[in-house]
Amino acid sequence: MDFEMEEVDCPICEESRGNPLHLEGSFRMVRCPSCQFVFLNPRPTMDSLLRFYQEYLPEEVPSIGSWEKMMKPVFHRAADLLKQYRGNGRLLDVGTGFGFFLVEMKKRGWEAAGVEISQKAIDYARDVLGLTIFPGPLEKVALPDNDFDAVTAFYVVEHLSHPMAFLRECHRILKPGGLLLLRYPHTTPIKNLLQFLGIKNRLYDLPAHLSDFSPKMIQQCLKRIGFEKCKHSIGGYTLPGELGKRTSSILFGSFAETLFSLSGKKLLFPGVSKTVLAFKGNQK
């Protein structure tokens, strides 16, 4: 697919310069000299991205089934994590895809709705699974203030043109004391290592991913918006259909989790997806 590209300022601090960091084909990741954020520049325009996401998810039933299987361990883990803080309540899952996390949470007694931009995913979630889905992006749905006990977004934040606006919107729609759960990849340290070793790769998944958050960066963004008590965790794994990918996901996920636990919950192994929880303060 052809993308219409545009040059942008740093999506976090609006600095206009960016230092080239890595190339994947014709796509270039840069690092902001001011806040250190790593992002794609130039990047596809919003219109190009909206077209791209109409084709992003699979359409055939077996592929949808593989998708469900791949994400299941991550969704179970996240549901268990949420349960430590809330037994049930109102939940919004942003970038919900076919809606499998909503199904899991409804089973656990939550009132759950999703936001999604892919029309075929919306149709499946509504028609096949009978779920409540708002067509996205989130900022256009205009949900009321203080409405949800929990907002979740799995592998979403790295796809967004305006991550700060998204996080601000999550904060606004959460009830005081509500919690946000984000899961995101963290790829730059592994890219640096592979570059050092001269190994070519496309780990950033460009141009689908527009940025690469480090745990430190995501925590800074959440705090700046007013979230409190950010807690990171690591590990868990997906189950892709391909055996090689599945094995490496399980191995690295489990390895990272062991290191995290042995280090007294301090070492967030790079290159492995992370989950962060953040809370909206109790004051109205």
Ligand SMILES: [Zn+2]
């Ligand atoms: Zn910046």
